[in-house]
Amino acid sequence: MSWFLFIILAVFTLGGGLGVVITRNVVHAALFLLVSLVAVAGVYLILFAEFLALVQVLIYGGAIIIVLLFAIMLTRTAEYPYISDNRQWPLAAIAAAGVGVVLGAAFWINGVSQSTPNSPTFSELSNSLFTRWAIPFEVASLVLLVALIGAIIIARAGEDSR
Amino acid sequence: MPPVGWYQIFWMVVGLLAMFTALATVVLSLVWLERKTLGRLQLRLGPTRTGPMGLLQPVADAVKLILKEDIIPDSSDKAIFWVAPVIVVVSAFMIWVTIPGSEGLVLRNLELGLFYITAFAVLGILGLVLAGWGSANKYGVLGGLRSAAQLISYEIPVIMVVVSVGMLAQSLDLRVIVANQAQIPYALILPLGLVVFFIAGLAEVGRTPFDIYHAESEVVGGPFVEYSGAHWSVFFLAEYINTFAIAALVALLFLGGWSWPWQSAALSWLPALPPVAWLGPLLSVIWFLIKVYAVILVVFWIRGTFPRLRIDQLMAFAWKVMVPLSFYSIVITALYLFYDWPAWTLTLMSLAGLAVVGYLVYRRMMAPVRRVAEVKARQAAQLAERRAAREAAARQGSR
Numbered sequence: 317m318s319w320f321l322f323i324i325l326a327v328f329t330l331g332g333g334l335g336v337v338i339t340r341n342v343v344h345a346a347l348f349l350l351v352s353l354v355a356v357a358g359v360y361l362i363l364f365a366e367f368l369a370l371v372q373v374l375i376y377g378g379a380i381i382i383v384l385l386f387a388i389m390l391t392r393t394a395e396y397p398y399i400s401d402n403r404q405w406p407l408a409a410i411a412a413a414g415v416g417v418v419l420g421a422a423f424w425i426n427g428v429s430q431s432t433p434n435s436p437t438f439s440e441l442s443n444s445l446f447t448r449w450a451i452p453f454e455v456a457s458l459v460l461l462v463a464l465i466g467a468i469i470i471a472r473a474g475e476d477s478r
Numbered sequence: 479m480p481p482v483g484w485y486q487i488f489w490m491v492v493g494l495l496a497m498f499t500a501l502a503t504v505v506l507s508l509v510w511l512e513r514k515t516l517g518r519l520q521l522r523l524g525p526t527r528t529g530p531m532g533l534l535q536p537v538a539d540a541v542k543l544i545l546k547e548d549i550i551p552d553s554s555d556k557a558i559f560w561v562a563p564v565i566v567v568v569s570a571f572m573i574w575v576t577i578p579g580s581e582g583l584v585l586r587n588l589e590l591g592l593f594y595i596t597a598f599a600v601l602g603i604l605g606l607v608l609a610g611w612g613s614a615n616k617y618g619v620l621g622g623l624r625s626a627a628q629l630i631s632y633e634i635p636v637i638m639v640v641v642s643v644g645m646l647a648q649s650l651d652l653r654v655i656v657a658n659q660a661q662i663p664y665a666l667i668l669p670l671g672l673v674v675f676f677i678a679g680l681a682e683v684g685r686t687p688f689d690i691y692h693a694e695s696e697v698v699g700g701p702f703v704e705y706s707g708a709h710w711s712v713f714f715l716a717e718y719i720n721t722f723a724i725a726a727l728v729a730l731l732f733l734g735g736w737s738w739p740w741q742s743a744a745l746s747w748l749p750a751l752p753p754v755a756w757l758g759p760l761l762s763v764i765w766f767l768i769k770v771y772a773v774i775l776v777v778f779w780i781r782g783t784f785p786r787l788r789i790d791q792l793m794a795f796a797w798k799v800m801v802p803l804s805f806y807s808i809v810i811t812a813l814y815l816f817y818d819w820p821a822w823t824l825t826l827m828s829l830a831g832l833a834v835v836g837y838l839v840y841r842r843m844m845a846p847v848r849r850v851a852e853v854k855a856r857q858a859a860q861l862a863e864r865r866a867a868r869e870a871a872a873r874q875g876s877r
Contacts, residue, residue, distance in 0.1 A: 343558065343611055350604070366590055370597045378600025379630065385607050386626045389619055438590060438650060 318362050325362070328355035342388050350381045367441055493585045497574055505718040509536035511771075512778050519782035540711070548707035551614060558612030563705070563712040566605030570716040572598045573723050578652055580736045580762040592640050592650040595727070596633075599682065602716065603629040606691070606701045609713070613704035621700020624789060625684070625691035631796035632681035632688075638804035639675040642668065642811040643731050656735030663734035667821050670807050670828030672732040676773075678800055679724035681792075683717060686781035690789050725773035726766075733769050736762035799835060806831050 332352025336345045357372035436444075445453055510525070510533060517524025525532030550559060576591040578584035588594050603625065610622020646664060647655040665672045681688035692700035702713050729735060738761070787795065807828065814824040 341555075343555070343608075347558070347561070347608070366588075367593070370590060370593050374593075374597035374600055378597065378604065379633075382600075382604055382607055382626050382630060385604070385611065386623065389607070389611055389623055389626075439648075 321362055322359065325355045325358040328352070329359070343385065346381055346384050346388065349384070350377055353377050353381070367438060490585075497585055498571070501571070501574060501719055501722075502715075504722055505715055506536040506540070508718045508722060508774065509539060511774065512781075515775060515778040516782050519779065543711040543714070544708050546707040548709055549704075551704050553614040554704060555612040555614065558608050559704075562605045562609035562612055562701075563709050563716075564605070565608065566602050566716045567712050567719075569598045569602035569605065570719040570723070572601075574719070576652065577723065577726055577730070578656075578735075579766060580759055581653065582759060583763060584653070587651065587653055590650050591652045592644060592655070592731075595723075596637050596640060599636075599720075599723075600633060602720070603633075605716075609705070610701035613701070615704050617697045617699070617703045618701055621691050621697040621703065624697065625701060628684075628688065628691055628789075628792060628796070629682060631793060632678045632800065635674050635678040635796070635800040635804035636682060638801075638808055639671045639678070640731070642671055642804075642807045645808070645811045645815060652730055652735075656730055656737060659734040660737045662821065663732060663737075665732040665734075667824055668732070668807065668811065668828050669825065670803065670810075670832050672728070673832060674800060674803050674807065675731065676724075676728055678796075678804075679728065680777065680780070681796070683720040683724055685721060685777055687784040687787055688792060689786060690792055693786060721777060722770070722774065725770045725777065728773045729766060729769040733773075735769075736766040738762070738765045795839075799839060803831065803835055 329352050332348045332350075332355060335348030336352065339345050339348060353376040354373060357369040357377065360366075360369035360372060513535060514524040514532070516522075525535035528534040528538050550556065573595050575585045576588045576594055578587065606625040606629070607622045610618040610620075610625065612618075643655065643664060644650045646668065647658045649655060649658075680686075684691060691697070692702055697703070702710055705713060810824060810827040810831070813819070814821075814827075
């Protein structure tokens, strides 16, 4: 049962990812990304990580895709509905191949461990997040904050020069 | 995952069908109630012709909507135009999987129920944005942008208040949250949470003071501008289901859900009468529905009395009032829990926060009035001065 579900979800994940790259319409690409991300949430569900699955739906499926669409709609996509061809695809291919090699090597060296899935309760998860992993957690949020402020500064800088 | 047999799948399907039917009935009742309430508020009668007291009016409305021609604009993005209503209505129904109607009346109780609800409520926003974009209409796009901005902003206070309620109950399981309110409802312990959740919830479902993204006089229906017939009625259905969901959540999180006053005393003699053992659960469902419909009536009352906000006022209200207030509620809840203070301190702290912010909002709202009064006073002073000068000149001339 779980293998069957995994294969379905994997097809959706990879198909969505492929759709993001192949489709010529930016908004369709965002939708394919949504399919892929929600399918990943399903994979988490198979692994008994309900909280992670819900976070995936809330953050990626909801917020990130909505912000992406918001940005797309603020640009002039109605006039230019197609992605312009640029010369970056070899770079992208090299980056993707590199990530693939690293992931493959990691699996090759470590092997896929047959650990029994256990689902930590919500309180266990939050306890470990805010005690043992508190500093990485805070650093991650700090990185996001820095990115946010940086984006505002970059946007405002263009405004001042005018 | 526990082994899933055909038996469970069969019962899941039956449960889902029962849920759809119940929600459709609820939507019909809400449409009737809204038309009647608004009518009474505006000194009208509301529907009276179709059936007794106009009770068949929502049925007539539904039949009319479905029989209407379903127009799909030529230049629209067909796939997105079709997918958007599906996303909206699926997320609206998905929420109800875990909202309990009473202790046993729930399709699938989840340990992370509240979190699940917030996660799937966000997916609904996506449908609105896509609907606006896919219909290839500038009012649609404007409405879509507005809905994205508004709903994402008001999502934050909703989630933060949910977090503070979860902290109070030490659980995100809705049944546990209700069980914790058997003695005192959280509305009395954390009134701030109730106010913030209710206002932000109204904004989340786009009810009247916050219906900027589908305001008829500004963006002609916003994301729904190109939708008609059955497609439009799907959005309509989702809006009413979401309104009902927000009311149900207010009742569950703050008004004590299905627990009624002196419940323990009542329960102690109820099972003593053997033939009415099912009376307890039935009473709790009825009590829950009474609470939910009371909240719904407040929602309709607000719709009948409040004018619509402007978009910049709306966003300023979200980020300058609602978000800080919701963070304040988390901080005071944490203080209360950490130092183990008595419950009335939390009530006091949240009331103090509400009073301060309410006064500030009132001052801000009254600013134009004050300015007009200032200008008028200055004009009056100038006038008096000029008259005095003229009189003085006249006196000098006559001398």
